[in-house]
Amino acid sequence: MNIGERIIQLRKECNISQSELAKKTAMSRTIIGNYERNANTPSIEVLAKLAKVFNVSLDFLIGEGEIASFNKDVLKRIEGIQNLDTDTKNHLFFIIDTVIQHFNTKKAFLK
Incomplete structure (x- = not known):
């Protein structure tokens, strides 16, 4: 584009x-x-x-760079995650991974 x-x-x-x-x-x-x-x-x-x-x-x-598809709201959240301690990051990543997996399963099931 x-x-x-x-x-x-x-x-x-x-x-x-x-x-x-x-x-x-x-x-x-x-x-x-x-x-x-x-x-x-x-x-x-x-x-x-x-x-x-x-x-x-x-x-x-x-439309350039690795983060070209991210809007500012996503980037602010990513910056916030960078500042978290390791345990909190790992917990957050587990939650994010679970939500993504649920979304993909739901999407596949509805096809």
Whole structure:
């Protein structure tokens, strides 16, 4: 997915128009449209504004890096987990693994 497609996807997920996004980022609706059509490439400053409005990381917005698929809420939780002691992390990982296993079993059963 290119940057333009990602901007469209995020804008629709946030249920905001091009005009609303333009206001939130202090840009014109025409510029937003150009970014979405990949007619122009946003600068790093513009990407930072867009990431802030959409509450995602720059990696997520441009679709690069290991954590490109994580939104900021997921990243905040991961950072919090990093600060836990080993026993608490192991307990949390057990819970997460159990929930994931349950979800996958349920998903497989419903097919």
